[in-house]
Amino acid sequence: MTQRKVISFETIRVACKNCTLSQLCLPMGMSPEDVDRLDSIVKRSRPLHRGDHLFRSGERFRSLYVVKTGSVKTYTPSEEGGEQVLGFHLPGEIIGLDAIDQDTHACSAKVLETSAICEVPFQRFEELAASIPSLQHSMYRLLSKEIGHDAEMLLLLGKKNAEERLAAFLVSMSQRLSKRGLSPTDFYLSMSRHEIGNYLGLAVETVSRLFTRFQDEGLVKVDRKHVEILDLPTIEHLAGAAQAATSRKHSN
Amino acid sequence: MTQRKVISFETIRVACKNCTLSQLCLPMGMSPEDVDRLDSIVKRSRPLHRGDHLFRSGERFRSLYVVKTGSVKTYTPSEEGGEQVLGFHLPGEIIGLDAIDQDTHACSAKVLETSAICEVPFQRFEELAASIPSLQHSMYRLLSKEIGHDAEMLLLLGKKNAEERLAAFLVSMSQRLSKRGLSPTDFYLSMSRHEIGNYLGLAVETVSRLFTRFQDEGLVKVDRKHVEILDLPTIEHLAGAAQAATSRKHSN
DNA sequence: AATCGCCCTTGATGCGTGTCAACCTGGGTT
């Protein structure tokens, strides 16, 4: 059983137009009337708790999900408990885009901490997008952005070493959190070391050692899930050094 | 200079409706009239040759490209000649989807062999898609499929060993070629060992050794770029074994 | 037909990181 903290807020009814994430989320650059139309199809459920699933691999695809608060991980489960973590999703990020093609979820989505999630029924959304050019364009851009992000991960997994991977992970967290108005240098990781390692293609032990090393080198201060970034420029340099390092290894 | 074989076919004017790839390409499930409308915005240039670029990283995004015949590789160039190969694209596959978001190409696309390419100006395409629901849906599916494919690659690069990667590569080529009506067990690789290695996150030498080993084990017959697959089931098994193998390594 | 150069192959060696094992720590339970 997970800790059901007594969070006494009821079903959260923040409309898209009042949502602080509207610049990150679907309604980018839409007129107020169109935002209302979008708002009318979005479902908002009670907050979900650690371990709850938005959907599971194999289920029929019906809706996209947008993280409003909290965090979610997506992963492809394989037989007997093994899994491949595909990503961690922060507020404003959209989940389920990969399921449109097959009309079936190929991955599962599990909530990492108490989170508020918007559900967007895809069929109604698609109809709406057809009549709102800017929404349609937003959707294309979102899908495209996801592809671009995946390409970065391909590079990370294909060419970067362990140190570069963890540095890139920290930089990514920092950037995404700061876009959401949170501190870029002081944050809590809602996922376990194991999940980080799985995501980055590293063993847990390697992740742990790297956190220790980064701390010894004065780059970060780590206390369990609490991370303070002390020297972001150096970490960014470590993360980006891959281009130079790899171009030597894998040059033509 | 590349070998400009005297291929004496002029500008190829095969309309979408006559194209053998229409089941793989954009016009999936569209009415004949709508296919004509799509056809009217598609540009078809003279065949391109090995080494030609469809676009380069940093250029303004204007069009999507569809491979009609031949093959194309996409890659992110880094300073001084190094590169990360993102993918190899066969007939019916669409290139440039990652550029929609930023409105700028983040990767370059280079033709691997004499190829015919359709160019689809994106702005006009987007307008058209807004008025043809099935085309819009096709586009969502295509973008979504790309995301799903990238997720597979993430798993490959994150969790599979060298043998599993090359096996997966061969299986992928086999499947994609057979969908296009070509032999699933006998084909030519238009890319170099170096490019395969770069794509799979392996050194050239490792790729070479694996080809030799697969041949010694009777799984394939390799002669330079010509590959004959002798034991597809075993190769598929090697490629898929990752789920079982990795779930042990990276289990929760 | 001889030469050049690129791509590929093959062998020897070393490093990075996975694996195995033990221990530590903090949070939750009884």
Next chain:
DNA sequence: AACCCAGGTTGACACGCATCAAGGGCGATT
């Protein structure tokens, strides 16, 4: 307060694959 246990850390070791180095073969050019 003592216990338990999952998650995390640390150390020792092994192995897969990158790296370095050398040689071979085919295609292109002359």
